[in-house]
Amino acid sequence: MSDRLYIFDTTLRDGEQVPGCQLNTVEKIEVAKALQELGVDVIEAGFPISSPGDFESVVEISKAVTWPTICALTRAVQKDIDVAAESLKYAKKGRIHTGIGTSDFHIYHKLNSNPEEIIERAVEAVKYAKKYVEDVEFYAEDAGRTGNEYLARVIEAVIKAGATVVNIPDTTGYTLPHDFGAKIKYLVDNVPNIHKAVISTHCHNDLGMATANTISGIMNGARQAEVTINGIGERAGNTSLEEVVMTLKTHYQALQIETGVNTKQIYQTSRLVSTLMNMPVQPNKAVVGRNAFAHSSGIHQDGVLKNRENYEIMDPTDVGINESAILLTARSGRAALKHRLELLGFQLTKEKLDEVYDEFLKLADKKKDIRDDDIALLVGDATRKEHRIKLNYLQVISGKSLKPMASVVLDIAGEKFDATSAGNGPVDAAISAVKKIIHRQVVIEEFLVQAITRGSDDIGKVHMQVEYQDSVYHGFGAHTDIITASVEAFLDAINKLPVGE
Numbered sequence: 001m002s003d004r005l006y007i008f009d010t011t012l013r014d015g016e017q018v019p020g021c022q023l024n025t026v027e028k029i030e031v032a033k034a035l036q037e038l039g040v041d042v043i044e045a046g047f048p049i050s051s052p053g054d055f056e057s058v059v060e061i062s063k064a065v066t067w068p069t070i071c072a073l074t075r076a077v078q079k080d081i082d083v084a085a086e087s088l089k090y091a092k093k094g095r096i097h098t099g100i101g102t103s104d105f106h107i108y109h110k111l112n113s114n115p116e117e118i119i120e121r122a123v124e125a126v127k128y129a130k131k132y133v134e135d136v137e138f139y140a141e142d143a144g145r146t147g148n149e150y151l152a153r154v155i156e157a158v159i160k161a162g163a164t165v166v167n168i169p170d171t172t173g174y175t176l177p178h179d180f181g182a183k184i185k186y187l188v189d190n191v192p193n194i195h196k197a198v199i200s201t202h203c204h205n206d207l208g209m210a211t212a213n214t215i216s217g218i219m220n221g222a223r224q225a226e227v228t229i230n231g232i233g234e235r236a237g238n239t240s241l242e243e244v245v246m247t248l249k250t251h252y253q254a255l256q257i258e259t260g261v262n263t264k265q266i267y268q269t270s271r272l273v274s275t276l277m278n279m280p281v282q283p284n285k286a287v288v289g290r291n292a293f294a295h296s297s298g299i300h301q302d303g304v305l306k307n308r309e310n311y312e313i314m315d316p317t318d319v320g321i322n323e324s325a326i327l328l329t330a331r332s333g334r335a336a337l338k339h340r341l342e343l344l345g346f347q348l349t350k351e352k353l354d355e356v357y358d359e360f361l362k363l364a365d366k367k368k369d370i371r372d373d374d375i376a377l378l379v380g381d382a383t384r385k386e387h388r389i390k391l392n393y394l395q396v397i398s399g400k401s402l403k404p405m406a407s408v409v410l411d412i413a414g415e416k417f418d419a420t421s422a423g424n425g426p427v428d429a430a431i432s433a434v435k436k437i438i439h440r441q442v443v444i445e446e447f448l449v450q451a452i453t454r455g456s457d458d459i460g461k462v463h464m465q466v467e468y469q470d471s472v473y474h475g476f477g478a479h480t481d482i483i484t485a486s487v488e489a490f491l492d493a494i495n496k497l498p499v500g501e
């Protein structure tokens with residue numbers, strides 16, 4: 001029978017401690033709702049004593065979220081606990097997370113205390129929190145560097161005081177996976193009342209081992225993992241939610257542990273957090289990085305095209321990414337080029353493919369980023385289908401203190417249509433005018449403007465990704481006028497939509 005791991009998300013608390021990642025209450029509510037949709041069990045919403053804004057956020061998140069437990073963090077200080085309890089008054093399920101440092105560093109050099117007094121303060125804090133809520137989690141800060149014997153005494157004492165969850169944080173990201181797992185096992189074997197509480201992990205990534213340590217903790221008996229979206233958090237970050245959840249899913253046969261996370265929401269939640277927190281995701285980030293399901297070298301691409309599982313241990317659709325990407329580079333082979341050509345609508349003979357491949361390699365050696373318009377040029381525009389919708393005329397008025405306005409004339413299968421629109425910028429005005437003529441419900445998902453060389457007289461190349469009825473269409477435009485290039489790119493994508501709907 002499989003076991004259930006509780007996912008405790010601390011994106012809005014530990015994640016939000018990252019400089020520059022602070023969110024206002026409205027943004028926090030948006031993230032909290034996305035976390036609820038994702039299926040996390042607990043949302044750590046803040047540290048209410050820290051500021052009126054953080055207090056307010058915990059109150060508002062408690063109102064906005066229906067089923068996950070809302071958790072508020074405190075020190076082992078009565079005032080902190082009073083304020084946390086007050087902030088949770090609207091929570092359907094509220095948890096107070098209190099605790100204190102247990103390593104010698106923290107006891108002697110931060111808290112100016114001694115081990116016996118720390119146990120007393122820990123017990124007092126748990127009992128005090130218990131007056132407000134049934135669900136009290138205790139953290140033994142810097143448990144990673146705390147001796148196991150003493151840690152076991154602290155944990156037994158707080159469970160007896162009423163702690164329902166005991167958090168064993170590797171606060172400084174110091175431990176090795178084997179040692180962290182052994183620490184959890186030690187507690188399972190040596191804390192008499194451990195069965196009365198859920199053991200939680202809270203690992204930091206200072207040595208890049210947060211996920212490994214968390215998994216090791218889970219394999220040894222922890223049943224709650226404290227994680228953040230994209231692994232954001234203090235210093236080098238926290239354990240990332242997506243890595244833990246997908247590790248358990250990928251190794252389900254061996255571990256038999258499941259979570260309540262709807263993995264298909266992972267990518268969208270990652271993007272939301274990255275955007276709101278102004279924290280880009282590194283391209284090679286496991287599970288959610290731009291390159292996590294992208295293949296750029298010929299042998300891998302050929303393998304993936306024959307069978308995705310040759311080089312992928314997860315299905316991208318399981319995390320909400322539409323499909324794997326085959327990127328064309330100087331390391332690509334004919335299989336990848338042929339695949340891309342076919343997607344672009346080109347069917348080449350073997351001889352023609354060899355010819356285009358030689359030209360492609362020359363270009364790829366010079367240019368890192370080979371795009372679809374480059375490929376189309378290599379094959380020769382003559383083989384491309386003539387566009388049904390063409391830009392006939394474009395006039396844009398814009399400038400400082402002027403409301404941008406655009407007029408366009410489109411030629412659709414020989415007939416002329418015109419429209420005028422305002423916008424928040426010249427591109428927006430021009431695209432809005434085009435949309436007045438073309439009544440398709442399209443959404444621009446990506447809009448990239450690039451200069452080919454560096455001068456102000458350069459040609460601007462525009463790549464646009466447009467979504468229509470759950471499918472994605474790419475368009476390209478190039479012009480010395482980037483507004484024209486943008487409209488051309490938009491129309492290029494529109495021309496690829498199914499006709500007649």
Ligand SMILES: CC(=O)SCCNC(=O)CCNC(=O)[C@H](O)C(C)(C)COP(=O)(O)OP(=O)(O)OC[C@H]1O[C@@H](n2cnc3c(N)ncnc32)[C@H](O)[C@@H]1OP(=O)(O)O
Nearest residue numbers: 017047049050051074075076077099100101110111141171
């Ligand atoms: C591991 C984690 O705790 S992660 C959470 C980190 N989050 C935060 O720090 C939240 C933001 N923090 C704050 O807003 C402030 O630091 C506050 C409101 C918590 C405290 O502010 P101040 O009263 O000005 O104290 P300051 O930040 O200077 O120092 C922290 C004090 O808390 C004590 N302390 C630290 N952790 C704990 C704890 N778990 N339990 C009890 N006391 C603690 C420190 O020893 C220090 O006490 P001292 O002043 O007697 O030496």
Ligand SMILES: CC(C)C(=O)C(=O)O
Nearest residue numbers: 139141142169171202
């Ligand atoms: C408050 C605790 C859980 C923490 O953030 C840590 O120890 O890193």
